[in-house]
Each structure stands twice: as structure tokens, then as C-alpha cells.
Amino acid sequence: MDNRLNIMLLNDIEDQIKDMFSGNELITLTNEFAKSVGENVTIQVVGFNSKKDILSKNISDMSDNAKIKFFDQLKTIERVSDNPKLVMKIDELIASKLPLIENTRNNITxxxxxxxxxxxxxxxxxxIFYxxxxxxxxxxxxxxxxxxxLKKLLGNDKSLENQKALLGKFLKEHNVSIQFVNLFLRELDMYEKIQNDEVKHNIPEHLSKKEIEFLMNQAVLIIKFLDRCNNEEK
Incomplete structure (x- = not known):
């Protein structure tokens, strides 16, 4: 199932919202919200941009979680709350995404x-931290x-950085091709490097919200792949 927000419903909501606010108001709404959740949006001045372009582009820059929070806050603005049909559509948009987020987390748990x-x-x-x-x-x-x-799967107490040889052996024993083993280990190397350079000893102030979200998702993909290998016959 596609876990993106319902695009048709999102476009319909954007079309209605753009007619309720001026271009400058849309700039303020989207930029101030993005800043409040640690994200960045592209359009920061009206310039030659249409109201639809401002709204669509800046919303598209947000993560799906941020989009949900943005629309949830938008409902509290009087111009929006006075339109019950629009509020219902926003609620439908939010409801279509929340179970998928929760399901993903529950599946990993x-x-x-x-x-x-x-x-x-x-x-x-x-x-919880996220x-x-x-x-x-x-x-x-x-x-x-x-x-x-990895310590559990490989039966040792080594740090992440020191698991490469045993991890490669583990993957080969679970019928993973040598080409994919090499690809997987390179991906893990890059993940570790970014974590060590940007996170391990610092607050990740040089990483954008979308980059942080990518690192979280990358770790989840690695975890799911390792579990699948472990549960398949050698």
C-alpha cells in the first residue's frame, strides 16, 4: 500500500485553502510552521509565484508527518474552521495517513x-525522541x-563498526548474492559515517529534517532486511 498522503484529496484541499489567504499569508503560514518543526521550505517570498504554487511547493517540501501537523493546525484558523466541508476533508486526509504511520511503527516493534x-x-x-x-x-x-x-544475530558484543566481516558471512550464509552483500555493506558504511560525523558526538544541527528522516528510514530498512534474512532458511 502506498503510504503517501492521498494526492487527489491533498490537491483539492490546497485549491480551497489558496482562495482563503493572500500570497503573503501563505508564505507566513508555511514558513513559520516549517521553522517550528525544524524543516525548510523553498518559497519564502511571493515574487512571481501564484498562491497555488506557494502552497503546493512549500507543503510538498514538508515530510508527511509535518504535513499532518500543518493541516491539523490549519483547522484551528477561523477562516478554515468556518468551512465544515473543508475541515471534514482535512480530517479525512489526516486519517488516511495516521494508521499507516502507526502500523509501520507497530510492525517494527x-x-x-x-x-x-x-x-x-x-x-x-x-x-519517542523523534x-x-x-x-x-x-x-x-x-x-x-x-x-x-547485530550483536544478537551474530552472537558477539562488537560495536557496529566492527561487525563487517561477520555480517558479510551471515548474509552469504543466508543466500544473499556477493554483489548484494557488497552493496549492503557499502550502504551500512555510509550510514555509519554520517552517524559518526554528524550525530554521535554532536547535536545534528547540520542535518535537515528530511535528512534525519532519511537516516531513520534507512536504519529501519536495514533492520527489516536483517530480520528477513534471519527468518529465512540458510
Whole structure:
């Protein structure tokens, strides 16, 4: 199932909202909201941009989670709240996304519960930190989740950086091709490098919200792939 927001419904809502506000108001609404959640949007002055362009582009720059928060806040503005049909559409848009976000998180929680409680705890902490916009904590915790999972799968107590040889052997034993093993290890190398350079000893102030979200998603993909390998016959 596609976990993106309903595009047709989103366009319909944008078409109605653009007629309720001036270009400058849309600039203020989208830019101030993006700043409040640690994200950036492209259009910061009206210039030659139409109201539709301002709204569509700046909303598209936001993560799906931020879009949901933006529309949830938008409903509280009197011009919007006075239009019950529009409010219903916004509620429908939000409702279409929230279960998918929750399902993804629950799926990972259930997946990790087959291993050990400390792995599940680290994962849950990463979600809590992320929801609270404490991104250093979120990235640290999801890195710990991955590190603990590898220790469990490989039967040792090595750090993430020192698992490469045994991890390569583990993947080959689970019928992963040498080309894909090399690709996987390169991806893991890059993930570690960014974590070490930008996160491990610093607040990740040089990373944008979308880059932080990418790192979180990358770790989830790695975790899901390792679990699938572990649960398939050698």
C-alpha cells in the first residue's frame, strides 16, 4: 500500500485553502510552521509565484508527518474552521495517513520483540525522541537498536563498526548474492559515517529534517532486511 498522503484529496484541499489567504499569508503560514518543526521550505517570498504554487511547493517540501501537523493546525484558523466541508476533508486526509504511520511503527516493534527486550526498548525510545523532535536522541537510539540487533544475530558484543566481516558471512550464509552483500555493506558504511560525523558526538544541527528522516528510514530498512534474512532458511 502506498503510504503517501492521498494526492487527489491533498490537491483539492490546497485549491480551497489558496482562495482563503493572500500570497503573503501563505508564505507566513508555511514558513513559520516549517521553522517550528525544524524543516525548510523553498518559497519564502511571493515574487512571481501564484498562491497555488506557494502552497503546493512549500507543503510538498514538508515530510508527511509535518504535513499532518500543518493541516491539523490549519483547522484551528477561523477562516478554515468556518468551512465544515473543508475541515471534514482535512480530517479525512489526516486519517488516511495516521494508521499507516502507526502500523509501520507497530510492525517494527513486533518484529524486534522476537529478539530481546533491550532491542525493542531502544527502538521505542527512538520513536519517542523523534516525535518530540529530539533528533540527537532519535538517531542515537535507532543506531543502538541496529547495533544490538547485530550483536544478537551474530552472537558477539562488537560495536557496529566492527561487525563487517561477520555480517558479510551471515548474509552469504543466508543466500544473499556477493554483489548484494557488497552493496549492503557499502550502504551500512555510509550510514555509519554520517552517524559518526554528524550525530554521535554532536547535536545534528547540520542535518535537515528530511535528512534525519532519511537516516531513520534507512536504519529501519536495514533492520527489516536483517530480520528477513534471519527468518529465512540458510
Amino acid at each position: 513486533n518484529l524486534l520483540s522476537d529478539y530481546s527486550s533491550n532491542i525493542t526498548t531502544a527502538w521505542k525510545e527512538s520513536v 516525535n518530540d523532535q529530539k533528533y540527537r536522541g532519535a538517531l542515537d537510539s535507532i543506531r543502538l537498536t541496529l547495533e544490538l540487533l
